[in-house]
Amino acid sequence: xxxxxxxxxxxxxxxxxxxxxxxxxxxxxxxxxxxxxxxxxxxxxxxxxxxxxxxxxxxxxxxxxxxxxxxxxxxxxxxxxxxxxxxxxxxxxxxxxxxxxxxxxxxxxxx
Numbered sequence: 548x549x550x551x552x553x554x555x556x557x558x559x560x561x562x563x564x565x566x567x568x569x570x571x572x573x574x575x576x577x578x579x580x581x582x583x584x585x586x587x588x589x590x591x592x593x594x595x596x597x598x599x600x601x602x603x604x605x606x607x608x609x610x611x612x613x614x615x616x617x618x619x620x621x622x623x624x625x626x627x628x629x630x631x632x633x634x635x636x637x638x639x640x641x642x643x644x645x646x647x648x649x650x651x652x653x654x655x656x657x658x
Contacts, residue, residue: 557606591657630656
């Protein structure tokens with residue numbers, strides 16, 4: 548049985564590190580976790596509502612987790628985004644589950 552919550556480290560846009568608990572049983576994604584903890588100002592993350600239609604939830608994956616490959620939509624969005632790095636992902640496309648225990652991400656700067 549998976550633990551209901553996993554530990555995630557999120558570095559906000561000011562460089563502050565937040566250790567948060569993310570529920571694995573609510574079908575949440577990383578962008579929703581960031582919003583629920585108010586780690587980015589309202590209106591600056593998840594602008595499209597998690598449809599991979601904007602890059603407001605872009606983050607850099609700093610830990611060595613085996614994430615699913617980027618979808619075509621995610622690739623296309625990141626191709627147009629600013630500040631993209633090799634480890635860039637859209638937070639709305641990272642679904643929270645038990646294998647992500649210890650995930651560490653940094654929010655990309657606002658574009």
